[in-house]
Amino acid sequence: MYRIIQSDKRLKERVKLVGIGVGNSAFEVGYFQKTYNIPFPLFPDGDFSIHQKIGEVRTPFFICIRIKKDGSHEVFYSRVGGAKDADQLLKKLLQDSGLL
Amino acid sequence: MKKFLIINIVPGLILLLWVATAFGVSEAFKDNIYNPGQLKPVDSTLKVKIGEPAPDFTLPSVSGEKISLSRYRGKKHVVISFVPAAWTPVCSDQWPGYNIVKEIFDANEAVLLGITVDNIPTLYAWTNQMGDLWFPVLSDFWPHGAVAEKYGVLRSSGVSERALIFIDKNGIIQDIQVSDINVRPDLAQCATTLEKMNKK
16 A cells, blocks of 8 residues: 555645554664565554553554644544455545545 | 644545554454553562573474474574463463564574463464464463573562573573563564673
8 A cells, every 4th residue: 555655646745654663662673674574664552551542443444544733633444453455445545535 | 643634634535554563462462461451560570690600401393393492502593481370361462473473583593482380272272273383382371480580580469470591502691671561572683682682
């Protein structure tokens, strides 16, 4: 999905994908990123503080946030489980968000 | 959350993906993890010391093979990972993490031995959920916790501490890390100790 976003100039400017490593330290996230060649930013959440705020969801978990013109934001998608088809999921997210 | 929103002040989207080496919170382990709650951080007294020979032992492994510590003498450094119990949150996170850093063990000529006081069928079912672990998983079930007791990491409840014992190729203990049972030890500390041990 990240590669699809990066290859589209318009999407690249307007859609950001980041990952959060639940229970992982900076070392672990860095090592994971290097080992599995993850091209987007990953952030550690070693003390589970972000995970707790979200509601201690199971992983992988996906949340999409729409940033509005006035700077406010809105969660429009949140779901547990990995995507089987990145193209289809991205298309759905873009449609739901109003960007497409 | 605010930290991430700052990076995109133009109208657009932020896609947040929660990933984890933390199997205890993964969908794969859903409804199969027993949470023991907060426990006394450490509940035993070590019987081994840094600089002393590591007590030898022979234990059955999940693969069916019996494994002795002494088989690695003169060949590999050994890290023993005692974890308290199968099917609990922190332990279910800890061992899959070692799969990601296998390269660090290889680079430092070390092997890992995972040990719990659970029996073989339990360990078989539990570790199967983790995918292919590259290291032997040993059962210290009978006589119950005998190896953990020998090292002084058997808690009064009958499970072991969360402990890492670093043993060099000569069979000498180079480091002992008994951590808070409620917290998974950071892989960085293990990596640093392995490098230090291999440079000696």
